[in-house]
Amino acid sequence: MLKKIIPFLLFASLLIHCKKEKTIVLSVANYSEIINQQFTGDLAFETTSFVEKYWRVAGNTGFNKTIYKIANDLEKAGFILEENANVNAMLTYRIEKRPLKNPTWESVDATLTINNEKTPLLQHSTNRNMIALNSYSTPKQGITAEVIHIEDIKKLSTLDVKGKIVFAETSPYRIFKTAIIEGKAAGLITYNNPDYLQPEKNTTSIQFRSIPLDTINKPWAIALSFAAKERLKKSLEEGKVILNVNIETNIYPSEELTIIADIKGNEIPKERLVFSAHIQEPGANDNATGVGVALEMASLTAKFIHKKEFQPKRTLTFLWGDEIISTRRYVKEDSIRAKNIKWGISLDMVGENTAKTGGVFLIEKMPDPSAIWTRGNDKHSEWGGSKMRLEQMKPHYLNDFLIDKFKAQGKRANWLVSTNPFEGGSDHVPFLQNNIPSVLFWHFTDQFYHTDNDRIDKVSKTTLKNVGITSLIAAYTLLNADENTAKTMIANLEKTAVHRLNEELKQSEIALHRGDSLSTQVAIITAWKDWYKKSFSTTLDLVSNKQSIEKEITSAHELMDSIAAIITNQLQKKRKKTALVAKINLEF
Template identity: 35%
Template sequence: MKTSKAKLVLLCVFLCVTLQQPAAAQKPPAGLIKNLSVIDKHFSGDRALATVALLQNYWRHAGNRDFNLGMAAIAAALRAGGYSESDSRFKLLVRDTLLAHGRAWQPDFAELRLLAPNDTVLHSLAQAKMMLCPNSHATPPQGMRAELVDLDSLEVAPGSLRGKVAYTRRPPHEVFGEAALTGEAAGLISSYLPDFNRPVEHPASISMDAIPYVDSLVVFAFKISYASGVLLDSLLRHGPVLVQAKVQAQFSAKVVREVTAEITGSQKPEEMIAVIAHLDEPGANDNASGCATLLEMALALRQALAAGELPAPARTLTLKWVEEIATVLRWQRSEPAAFAQVIAALVLDMAGEDITQTGGSFLVERAPDPAAIWTRPPDQHTEWGSSEVEAADLQGTYLNDLFIAACEGRGRLARNGWQVHSNPFEGGSDHVPFLQHGVPAVLAWHFTDVFYRTSGDDIDKVSPQEMANVGVSAAATALFLAQGTEADAIAVVRLLLNRAVQRLENETRNSLAALGKPGADPAEEEKILRAWQRWYEEAFVSVRKLALAPASAGLTAKIAQAQRQLQRLTESKVNAIRRGRK
């Protein structure tokens, strides 16, 4: 049916007035608000912080002793909180997987001492976990004394570094072949820190890095701070430098423990909402805070549900503590039929930062949408950087806007000034394998963090309030997804339409601004608006999977109505662009 220009103008006015509310005025669905309010009563940020403190006792490398002890501590807390291997409703599962070709690395002691011209300890493992690179081998018990040579100023010949320790300002994994394989150095010392760690401002920070494992090679590698690097640079300019390295570390078979807390669905227990946090990485924020937040979510959900304060989930809530990315991939490969029943996934990674200290922001990393290809204000990528995304990778989903709305709703209810931001898809965490297998997934994280993967990532940079903000939002969203009523689904359609209108208004402004600049491509601007139209049309359709029952006539009509309104609005915006380019 054709629409006259006059009717089109009236429709656009109606949509702009009635649908394009400011973000702060857009309330989440009523069921989601109730979940937020009730779960908040049971979530303890202080208890989560105590869990972070406990996990910080362990150097968590996937499959090593400390990793599995951390998993055991999480399982013990779940048992104490009412989960059990024998409970069919609140079920605890602990699984150990032996990886035949894997290798676990466990550090126990490390010390780097400067012997000459001064005698002083530069760094120790007890002082800074990040100072010893994973895959470092043990030294003799008495340590190893060696001359320190400046690798960056040398032409390395085969065997030319034998019996020496090579110093570099580059990442150790980048120079490993040159120094250890070719030069046969006994060890490496690197002062490298990425620019976003702001080494001059934080001269004591030591950034984490790893070296490759080579069966036939016994070698160690240390990371040192910017301040220690300045010292070594100065000493090397004035004469010989002698160091002593002591390392106690061992390699063993890789047995990866994973812990799962399940709240069994009452109607469709085979369908799952997954919430994931990885335990590997030794930092407090990365990712003890994500694991502690997930643990507190599990405890709060059990308390609220057992007390009857919230309706039982119709789908199963599956909360997993894992090895980053690898566990989810193993899950998909070993249980493809069960994995295919995952409706959506929420991932917690670096969930608890005190942003007043780290300089980061709370972010929801969205499942791929057109901003991952055409990144325009207010969207921007973090210093993590973008991933290559093609138009074929885009699949509209309700999950992005729903979780953002939950976080915004949490901020309003808590009245604590929580700032919620989002970023286009970048990758790098446990949401990636879900997305690769067609499961909608979002990441709750913080970045850019000046202490990311450094010795500064300690418990003093973790905020119990931030863990409560993230955890309550994620728990409320997961339960909402597991409840899946038709009323909830219709409310999500309304939410999506509001957000779609906002997005089209914003992208139209971007396009008109672009067309005012030399060399702008009008066809490209239309292409971007059409991409957002298609993405949101698909997002509306995705709401059918949120509802437990097959889409009713009422839900189907609401989806079709929203799609028509979006199509008409898009046409008006495309016409505005065409007029703007003349």
């Protein structure tokens, strides 16, 4: 009996094994399910942990080690160095090297001591942002000098600061010329943490600062935490203060490295989606998280391709380098390549533990009318944004397409997702400046933004996963987009546009009640109508046969015109009614 059972068990085991090894082909129908299962966040978090150990500037030790770690992990995933790859290779990478115009910089150590007190005012081991970027080393014994507190920086030019340490509550850049070049001060000590960092709560945080590179005077500057600033001011109130400053930095010639990985499309390889993640910055969330998420996205995609589970029609590119500089070069140095970059996405501060940092995950939209008239649920972050003009608008389906994907993941994972009007300041800007649709994924407000308390304990592996998962879902959808994708996108865009116009009607009614002009409200409605009409038309870039979706686009345009006309008419009636009520009240 046992002899009969054993062959049966072996056969059953073989069937189970074959079932487990069955190839699952990824498609629009299962992107979310499969990627949610496969994207673990392990590589993203491990990479973030590695990168955040270093204070990173282009060309310095930490920056370059990050580049070569990425290269090593890409090779583990199956990417081939471009110069060694044949023309049929789907997975390639390259490291671009360029001489730096200026030398690179890195901090090594520093201590700041008041009046020879036993406990330092600051030390590099606990505050690695204390040394301003481009500061030179002091002599080995340090510099000992009197501190002068400049309470009114307008008076700085009238004071004798030669050989003394200037202390002011402002940016070191702002007083550098007056104090160092003209005043011959021994050095600078400054404090200017903005309110959104909650300095009275996060008393040890220092937001990193910089001074101009000066190879002649070889200056230095120290940035203070709130606690150190208060302690120094208290000492100054008690009398003359002598500080000993000991700084060690490295400033040396180097080269700028950028690493670019390509996953070649099998049908329209010239067309591409580019994810950009900058390496420089001193923190964990900013931007070791972007580096880590991009690396796991590239590695998982390579895994799907090796297992023949996913084949992109268009090319997927990942770029790691120096913020804005590397991305700008990528979209400018090759005009033919730039012409075929269909989308650019910036991964910046994408792994936050918001219970610790505050804020929320944000999609910074391409310029739309909310960047001109910011009202209702649209709000700028505390990073801030300037009011834009109509001619600066960038109508495109990308905004609402990505918002829809991230909101769906938010619902699935109980994860809060929000948006903000365009503000700029990251790798999405060079794309937009070259008329390439682009958005920013980030978090704000972050109470540890650019401070030396932005460390790995502020990073959430769950957030890294959610951002990476949704970014891949969106990317795969765009890379393999066709006529059906375009039609679905138009239908979803219609719903969003109708909701937006109705929301703007509500906001306009509130504005009219406040006494705002009817002409302004009509202009707002018209701007949104036009923005969406143009956005519908941009879906034509997803199809080879434009006639296949012209009917849907025309219908969407007509719907926008109709709704906008109804809203305008309703607002005009509202204004007349308001004016009539005001007249009656005046007569009585």
